Amino acid sequence: MKILMVRQVGxxxxxxxxxxxxxxxxxxxxxxxxxxxxxxxxxxxPTGWMSNSPEILKKLSKRxxxxxxxxxxxxxRHATASGRVAREAAIYPFKLCRAILEGCKNQLLKDGKxxxxxxxxxxxxxxxxxxxLDALTGEKLNGEEKAAAEKxxxxxxxxxxxxxxxxxxxxxPLLVKAARKLEMEYFEAKEVWERSxxxxxxxRTGKAPSRCAG
Numbered sequence: 001m002k003i004l005m006v007r008q009v010g011x012x013x014x015x016x017x018x019x020x021x022x023x024x025x026x027x028x029x030x031x032x033x034x035x036x037x038x039x040x041x042x043x044x045x046p047t048g049w050m051s052n053s054p055e056i057l058k059k060l061s062k063r064x065x066x067x068x069x070x071x072x073x074x075x076x077r078h079a080t081a082s083g084r085v086a087r088e089a090a091i092y093p094f095k096l097c098r099a100i101l102e103g104c105k106n107q108l109l110k111d112g113k114x115x116x117x118x119x120x121x122x123x124x125x126x127x128x129x130x131x132x133l134d135a136l137t138g139e140k141l142n143g144e145e146k147a148a149a150e151k152x153x154x155x156x157x158x159x160x161x162x163x164x165x166x167x168x169x170x171x172x173p174l175l176v177k178a179a180r181k182l183e184m185e186y187f188e189a190k191e192v193w194e195r196s197x198x199x200x201x202x203x204r205t206g207k208a209p210s211r212c213a214g
Contacts, residue, residue: 005051022052031070032062033096035089041079042070043089056103
């Protein structure tokens with residue numbers, strides 16, 4: 001599933017019928033995510049969110065239970081979201097950004113695309129069942145559309161496995177080849193070296209050419 005998330009402004013947001021069936025809406029108060037004015041007063045700022053991810057919506061649906069006084073742990077009276085307060089409240093507080101990322105992580109864990117203790121979305125292997133879905137509607141691709149997606153992503157190739165040197169995460173071999181090719185083309189364009197036969201090195205130095213780390 002491709003994760004979709006939209007901050008809804010007002011009530012005029014329209015979605016394709018096929019997409020609207022898979023997207024739900026919640027409202028959360030930003031004071032519950034530490035949105036504050038420059039004076040430290042809580043800013044309620046009810047915000048609508050739409051997503052096809054239940055886990056993201058769960059994280060973004062906190063509501064303030066206070067009337068006048070904020071129900072957050074530190075309390076305080078809500079500041080009016082106008083002028084400078086409104087401009088500054090356009091910046092999401094850290095706690096809200098973290099809630100979005102936690103919701104995304106939980107959705108990936110639930111969908112089996114992320115494993116506990118591993119870094120990054122997990123690569124697919126030959127024994128995995130691969131399905132290609134439309135990025136907007138989430139519908140399964142078939143026929144020519146599936147063939148085109150397979151040609152682009154080709155996640156079931158039998159190339160030698162390549163792993164990230166830092167995380168150990170398996171990488172898609174064809175994409176690694178493409179990246180290496182692009183990098184070498186860049187160096188060629190900058191003319192950082194000149195190709196010479198091995199015989200020239202032997203003739204000039206009496207030794208074989210030295211190896212360089214790639």
